[in-house]
Amino acid sequence: MSRATALTPDRIAEAALRVGDRDGPPAMSMRRIAAELRCDPMALYRHFADREALLDAVADLAMADVPEPDPAAAWDARLRVLVTAVRDAALRHPGIAGHVASRPPLGAHGRRLGAVMLAALTEAGLPPAKAVQSMQALIAYAAAALAMAVAAGTRDERWHQVSEVFAALPGAPPGAQLHVVGSADQFAFGLRLLLNGIRAEAGLMTGEAGATPGAQ
Amino acid sequence: MSRATALTPDRIAEAALRVGDRDGPPAMSMRRIAAELRCDPMALYRHFADREALLDAVADLAMADVPEPDPAAAWDARLRVLVTAVRDAALRHPGIAGHVASRPPLGAHGRRLGAVMLAALTEAGLPPAKAVQSMQALIAYAAAALAMAVAAGTRDERWHQVSEVFAALPGAPPGAQLHVVGSADQFAFGLRLLLNGIRAEAGLMTGEAGATPGAQ
DNA sequence: ACCTGAACACCGTTCAAGT
DNA sequence: ACCTGAACACCGTTCAAGT
Secondary structure, three states: OOOOOOOOHHHHHHHHHHHHHHHOHHHOOHHHHHHHOOOOHHHHHHOOOOHHHHHHHHHHHHOOOOOOOOOOOOHHHHHHHHHHHHHHHHHOOHHHHHHHOOOOOOOHHHHHHHHHHHHHHHHOOOOHHHHHHHHHHHHHHHHHHHHHHHHHHHHOOHHHHHHHHHHOOOOOOOOOOOOOOOOHHHHHHHHHHHHHHHHHHHHHHHHOOOOOOOOO | OOOOOOOOHHHHHHHHHHHHHHHOHHHOOHHHHHHHHOOOHHHHHHOOOOHHHHHHHHHHHHOOOOOOOOOOOOHHHHHHHHHHHHHHHHHOOHHHHHHHHHOOOOOHHHHHHHHHHHHHHHHOOOOHHHHHHHHHHHHHHHHHHHHHHHHHHHHOOHHHHHHHHHHOOOOOOOOOOOOOOOOHHHHHHHHHHHHHHHHHHHHHHHHOOOOOOOOO
């Protein structure tokens, strides 16, 4: 033990986040993280069951600085600000952003943000079950859009081709102004669609008494 | 070369799909796929640049049997049927479903399905740029929901906890009927939210002449 | 010129050997 | 009892050696 400070889960997660931000996702191996901490790779296993558990902690740590939206704002504005802030926070840590997008938000910060979302959706007028489902839909969309942003920006040029390929299809008129896959614009547009949809769903609940929203 | 048939990209992709369906995603290594074909692992590299390119071909192959929706149906029903069929097709191939969810749909079948989506969105009244953006939002949502279904079903019990954890939060009243993350119900609900949102977006286009839909 | 397979530079994790 | 690090069973890919 040449490190002066003792090994803790938090300290390990911080070191892993540092390694990922500096050297990219593939560098976040148990061996490299241990090297960053100047400890034996196996020492990490005394604080985390396996690599997946360690990365979950790192993903949650990346959400630590997501601010909670102004409680005085309208429910839809609150959701928009929060989900956008999650995307921004993840993109500030490119090493772990892909993992944030692929794992359940069950860490301390993930649960905190989920509670804010649920409160906003309940305020919108959704019953509990639909609020939970709407939250999961928002999480799913945010996760995928985030994963696309990461892939398009750092790893995979093929995502950039998607807009071009589809704009060139028979059905698409020429001259369409394209938005890059994974861009902030594209993210905001899809988020608006979902919030539109939630608003419509909530309207059915509160506006029409005998509505049967489950019917197709 | 003990195999009677010659190596082709299609034949390789079929063998890889078989391996993945039989032994799961981790089994889809270059070595195992080569063993399935009774050829040298390096022989695969003469048909695919790298493993990622091979998996892209497998993911597209898994979309081969997605039927095109009835052209006579309404645009929103067409989108719902198509996106649901993509999910079903991917889940029939658990080995590659996760990859389907993480990669751009740029293969032959992905482009075919994208063209159907674009046509439906254009019919809805969206201008080209918004149709492309809406398609990308649908792809993002479907990919993430699919990834969650795969993770929840085969790999990761933590996704199952999400509904329970959030239903137990202060904001959520008790007795909420929970839908399992990744379930068909949950998928359909989120898809309906997006289609609701697209309908609202299209309504702004056609219904209100001087609307400024980009304003928050 | 083409193809093969040994070798390189890694992995996550197990487990026996040390203290 | 605790900790370490050698070892196991793999990877994707390179590249030199064979034919």
